[in-house]
Amino acid sequence: MGLVGAGFISRMYFDTLKRIQDEVRLVRIADVDLARAVETGAAQGVPGGSVDELLADPEVDVVLNLTIPMAHAEVATRSLEAGKHVYGEKPLAVTVAEARSVLDLAQQRGLWVGCAPDTVLGTGIQTARRAVDDGMIGPPVAATATMAIPGHEAWHPNPDFYYAPGGGPLYDMGPYYLHALITLLGPVARVSASSSRPVTERVIASGPRAGERVPVLTDTHITGLLEHVDGAITTLTMSFDTVGTRTLPIEVHGVEGSLLVPDPNEFSGTTSLKRRGEDWVELPISAGYENSARGFGLLDFHRTPAGEAPRADAGIAFHALEIMESMMRSSVEGARLDLGATAGRSRPVPLTSI
Ligand SMILES: NC(=O)c1ccc[n+]([C@@H]2O[C@H](COP(=O)([O-])OP(=O)(O)OC[C@H]3O[C@@H](n4cnc5c(N)ncnc54)[C@H](O)[C@@H]3O)[C@@H](O)[C@H]2O)c1
Structure with missing residues (x-):
């Protein structure tokens, strides 16, 4: 998995990713702010760089899109075009038209798009x-x-x-x-x-x-x-x-x-x-992921059996x-x-x- 957008909320995802690293492994970080990408990558022990570098990495199968809302559709589109699944922060896009074109592209390519909030x-x-x-x-x-x-x-x-x-x-x-x-x-x-x-x-x-x-x-x-x-x-x-x-x-x-x-x-x-x-x-707790946190939608995707829809679809x-x-x-x-x-x-x- 590759993370795009190393801003404020990425810190909470890094905490979750440490807990679920056996199932979801972070391999690369990118940001439009290259210095931030390199610095955050160094702190997380993975390479940090440009979005193009991340999308060219064959080890990245899913892009975790933590950019600002106005960039969500653009980053999702580029990721799908590069053959990657995408899971992103909310909202899915800024307009319904943008979101529809992202989902249409995913369907054409046979790739998954998921979205917070999880x-x-x-x-x-x-x-x-x-x-x-x-x-x-x-x-x-x-x-x-x-x-x-x-x-x-x-x-x-x-x-x-x-x-x-x-x-x-x-x-x-x-x-x-x-x-x-x-x-x-x-x-x-x-x-x-x-x-x-x-x-x-x-x-x-x-x-x-x-x-x-x-x-x-x-x-x-x-x-x-x-x-x-x-x-x-x-x-x-x-x-x-x-x-x-x-x-x-x-x-x-x-x-x-x-x-x-x-x-x-x-x-x-x-x-x-x-x-x-x-x-x-x-009421006593009767359902749900216990001790969950931001990023569990991605974990749920990785755990979804073939033929079922991931819950954070x-x-x-x-x-x-x-x-x-x-x-x-x-x-x-x-x-x-x-x-x-x-x-x-x-x-x-x-x-x-x-
Ligand atoms: N801040 C919160 O408490 C919070 C909580 C839940 C969800 N979110 C959501 O998370 C997302 C990010 O919020 P944030 O607070 O981390 O914002 P932020 O501005 O702190 O970080 C966004 C990062 O994305 C990078 N970026 C922007 N456009 C890019 C592009 N086109 N390509 C690559 N990188 C790009 C920026 O350089 C920045 O590092 C938003 O969608 C927001 O709604 C934020």
Whole structure:
């Protein structure tokens, strides 16, 4: 496996890769910033260099694409053209059209594309999914999903991409919530949304560029309604314009009960259930990869038996992107929009420790 994009999040992947090195072996690192690639490669004990060098290496069978969102489709396309499978960070691409051309190319070449977030494979969301699938809340009726923070310029030293097209709270954090909602309640048939951009500049708070202003080129507060194919209705709010909140990340309500679902940006966490006429109870962990972390989607790909679909397949990420793009369009056009393609849910993860 070769890693492209040795930035902030790569550190978390290096931690995971050390744990799973018997199954997924890092052989090379690349970055458009060559000095960074060489330095990171030296630290990880593998060669570091250009993307072309990485793609020419026959030992690289899969490319782990950790570049910024605007480069995701370009790096994925080049990787597929070089005959490599690709697993990338979210979002799959900045537009549905770009993502579709990546998936079409993969199909033509017989190669796999997978995409984060793989948090949904952990014990948190998988235990909640099992509760829904086992009928503990009865037929699902509604969900609320809320991510409300002040903005990533508070801690990220280079937050420009969060305020560019393909960034914003919806494209940045939405995938965690949408992958979880699709995992819990199935695909979405129709969306409507409103969005706003209360400030047009953000000030970087840390690192060498502290004090520098970043232009805001995308909406930073979005609320939408997602109508799931099976009838449940989700209210989704994603905001970089909120000073504080006490709202839970995800609640799911059914005819017979309600579930408090753990943070979908985490791999674990407690699911609580209240059934009609009973008190809240914490559910024991019953499903998912234990002690999982970023990169388990790639591990799952390596472990997938022939003939089965890897769970972190890009189909779900494509559907999430389609939902996000339609929400932004709905906000501009004031319309309630039908979605074309709808991904199925991936196979549940039985309780698994590695
Ligand atoms: N920062 C986080 O906490 C976090 C968490 C989860 C997921 N992610 C996702 O991970 C991805 C990367 O985020 P990050 O915070 O590490 O960003 P970053 O800016 O710190 O790092 C991105 C790296 O990619 C390199 N790069 C950019 N374009 C490239 C190209 N065309 N070819 C080769 N290299 C290229 C950059 O030089 C940089 O080293 C994003 O998609 C983001 O959504 C980030």
